[in-house]
Amino acid sequence: xxxxxxxxxxxxxxxxxxxxxxxxxxxxxxxxxxxxxxxxxxxxxxxxxxxxxxxxxxxxxxxxxxxxxxxxxxxxxxxxxxxxxxxx
Amino acid sequence: xxxxxxxxxxxxxxxxxxxxxxxxxxxxxxxxxxxxxxxxxxxxxxxxxxxxxxxxxxxxxxxxxxxxxxxxxxxxxxxxxxxxxxxxxxxxxxxxxxxxxxxxxxxxxxxxxxxxxxxxxxxxxxxxxxxxxxxxxxxxxxxxxxxxxxxxxxxxxxxxxxxxxxxxxxxxxxxxxxxxxxxxxxxxxx
Numbered sequence: 001x002x003x004x005x006x007x008x009x010x011x012x013x014x015x016x017x018x019x020x021x022x023x024x025x026x027x028x029x030x031x032x033x034x035x036x037x038x039x040x041x042x043x044x045x046x047x048x049x050x051x052x053x054x055x056x057x058x059x060x061x062x063x064x065x066x067x068x069x070x071x072x073x074x075x076x077x078x079x080x081x082x083x084x085x086x087x088x
Numbered sequence: 089x090x091x092x093x094x095x096x097x098x099x100x101x102x103x104x105x106x107x108x109x110x111x112x113x114x115x116x117x118x119x120x121x122x123x124x125x126x127x128x129x130x131x132x133x134x135x136x137x138x139x140x141x142x143x144x145x146x147x148x149x150x151x152x153x154x155x156x157x158x159x160x161x162x163x164x165x166x167x168x169x170x171x172x173x174x175x176x177x178x179x180x181x182x183x184x185x186x187x188x189x190x191x192x193x194x195x196x197x198x199x200x201x202x203x204x205x206x207x208x209x210x211x212x213x214x215x216x217x218x219x220x221x222x223x224x225x226x227x228x229x230x231x232x233x234x235x236x237x238x239x240x241x242x243x244x245x246x247x248x249x250x251x252x253x254x255x256x257x258x259x260x261x262x263x264x265x266x267x268x269x270x271x272x273x274x275x276x277x278x
Contacts, residue, residue, distance in 0.1 A: 013099055016097065016098060019097070024256070027256065028260075031141060031267070077094075083158070084161065
């Protein structure tokens with residue numbers, strides 16, 4: 001199926017794939033805390049995510065609130081679309 | 089505390105309005121082995137776990153289950169988008185629509201409202217972790233049942249992601265059980 005998705009959805013899907021990798025490595029490290037290779041991969045993916053989220057937030061406002069990400073003026077946290085409204 | 093991240097864990101796409109399938113996916117929203125039961129089960133049990141590993145895994149998997157709960161809500165929201173009252177009625181959602189409109193209500197596919205009675209907290213880490221492992225298997229089986237009933241390949245893609253997460257969580261809980269049993273065997277009594 002060839003659907004045109006927005007630039008926002010495209011960036012979000014990239015973030016989703018990296019963050020999923022981080023979630024999976026996080027759970028693995030919880031039960032394998034001494035695994036050096038998994039830890040290196042986790043730290044690497046964390047760095048990539050930081051850059052991707054910075055790029056996304058410049059265009060579409062904060063991904064996280066409560067002091068985790070700054071916002072442009074006016075306050076952009078309430079900008080639509082919310083995650084369930086986006087066509088992926 | 090928890091902080092909301094304004095994104096889904098995995099993309100949700102649907103081929104079009106489908107009230108019949110919307111009703112079915114509610115099983116994993118507010119059903120006995122659904123995502124709300126899973127999140128509340130783990131986040132309730134974590135406080136008294138004896139090891140840092142057990143507290144960590146219950147916190148992290150409980151948090152991931154909240155993200156899955158949001159994915160199921162998004163599936164329902166999108167499957168109901170554009171559905172007329174007549175179509176809702178034809179799909180057996182007449183009573184649901186009368187009470188909730190198109191809101192995502194915490195109930196199972198048969199209309200039974202969510203209850204905390206769906207999960208246990210026994211004050212015993214082994215009993216709790218064995219329940220958690222069973223819960224992951226029951227959730228996996230439920231996803232497979234829903235996949236058997238689904239006629240939307242886009243929805244199936246998301247459901248298959250969620251089914252795989254149950255398998256990984258089962259694996260992690262098994263490792264935590266081993267960790268807790270080792271801790272119990274080496275525990276010194278004074």
